[in-house]
Amino acid sequence: MSTSGGRRAVVVDDEQALARLVAGYLERDGFETHVCHDGVGALQVLREVDPDVVVLDLGLPGLDGVEVCRQLRTFSDCYVIMLTARAEEVDTLIGLSVGADDYVTKPFSPRELMARVGVLMRRPRRTPGPAAPAPSAAVTIGSLTVDTDAREVHVDGEPVALTRTEFDVLAALAARPGVVLSRRALIEAVWGAGWVGDEHLVDVHVLHVRQKLGDSAEQQRFVRTVRGVGYRMGAGR
Numbered sequence: 001m002s003t004s005g006g007r008r009a010v011v012v013d014d015e016q017a018l019a020r021l022v023a024g025y026l027e028r029d030g031f032e033t034h035v036c037h038d039g040v041g042a043l044q045v046l047r048e049v050d051p052d053v054v055v056l057d058l059g060l061p062g063l064d065g066v067e068v069c070r071q072l073r074t075f076s077d078c079y080v081i082m083l084t085a086r087a088e089e090v091d092t093l094i095g096l097s098v099g100a101d102d103y104v105t106k107p108f109s110p111r112e113l114m115a116r117v118g119v120l121m122r123r124p125r126r127t128p129g130p131a132a133p134a135p136s137a138a139v140t141i142g143s144l145t146v147d148t149d150a151r152e153v154h155v156d157g158e159p160v161a162l163t164r165t166e167f168d169v170l171a172a173l174a175a176r177p178g179v180v181l182s183r184r185a186l187i188e189a190v191w192g193a194g195w196v197g198d199e200h201l202v203d204v205h206v207l208h209v210r211q212k213l214g215d216s217a218e219q220q221r222f223v224r225t226v227r228g229v230g231y232r233m234g235a236g237r
Contacts, residue, residue, distance in 0.1 A: 007121070008032045008049055012042040012068065013057040013083060022055055025110045026117070039063025043071055051078050053117055056100070058084040066098055073099040077164050079120040081113070096204040097211075101165040102197070112196070119192050123168065139174040141234055144213065144222050146174040153213075160212050165190065169205045173223060173233040182230040206231055 009031040013019040016037060023033045034049055036042035039060045046054065046068075054072070058065040069080055082096070082103040096103065102116050138147040145154045148171050153160040162170065172189040173181060181189070183199040206223055215221055224232050 006030065006032065007053075008034075008051040009053050009055065009117075010034045010036065010042065010046055010049055010051045011055045012036045012039070012060065012065070013055070014038065014060055015057070021110060022113065025114050026055075029114060029117070039065070039068045042068055046072055046078075047075065050076065053079040053081070053120060055081050055083060055113070055117075058082050059086075069100055070098040073163065079117075079164070081116055081120070083108070096201070097208050099163045099166075101163070102191075102201065104197075115194070115196070119195050122192060123164070123190075139177065141174065141177055141222055146171055148175070155213055162209065162212060166205055166209050166212070169202065170209050170223070173231060176232075177234040178232060180226045180229050180232045185230065202231075 007030060009023075009026045011019045011023045011026065011033065012035075013022070014037045019035045019037065023035050026033045031053075034045050034051070036045050040063050042056075042060075043063070056065045056069060060068065065082060065084075069082070072078070072080065080100045080102075082100040083106060084103060085106045101120060104113055104116060138145055138149075140146075143156045145152075147153070151167055153162055153167065153170065168190045169186060172186055183202045186202045187195055187199055210216060210220075210223055213222055215223060222233060224234070226232055
């Protein structure tokens with residue numbers, strides 16, 4: 001563990017050599033880094049450390065990465081990158097549906113992983129505390145309101161809890177209602193132009209946003225699929 005202060009990271013993987021390798025890269029990038037090898041211990045460390053980013057293996061013994069991520073999301077909005085040894089889409093869907101921001105399939109290059117971490121860390125976090133008054137940036141689409149300044153979402157006046165990545169995907173769409181955005185355009189808006197990976201990552205986040213908004217692929221009140229192109233916000237065919 002490094003004690004550099006500032007940015008904090010937690011690596012959770014039962015492959016101890018791999019966990020140490022990833023931690024070493026994070027420490028060289030200036031992170032205070034903590035390493036865990038099981039889910040139960042990881043949750044205790046995650047509560048104590050309040051990390052900025054977590055590198056989390058999906059296939060942990062006992063309490064697996066999906067359940068760790070699910071519980072983590074009840075008390076933290078840190079960035080989560082899932083590691084999986086299985087490339088099947090179902091694993092990706094399960095991992096991201098509980099609030100992971102990105103995933104990397106083993107075996108992977110540590111440099112690629114650090115590039116993913118760098119992309120996430122360049123995205124702004126919500127800054128608590130008083131701020132100067134500013135004009136409202138709220139967008140209303142039917143019964144949905146997306147307030148990008150407050151980073152709040154309401155449906156029928158009721159708040160909707162989204163992860164930071166889910167909110168950023170929704171906000172990118174809401175910023176241009178009626179305009180079709182391709183997966184690549186959403187990737188660049190949310191993850192940045194330098195992001196490299198499977199662009200279907202967008203589909204998974206849109207799926208989860210829809211679920212939280214009370215939408216579905218069949219009943220598309222807010223986020224609409226434009227087949228073969230991408231997604232857009234707003235009413236219409």
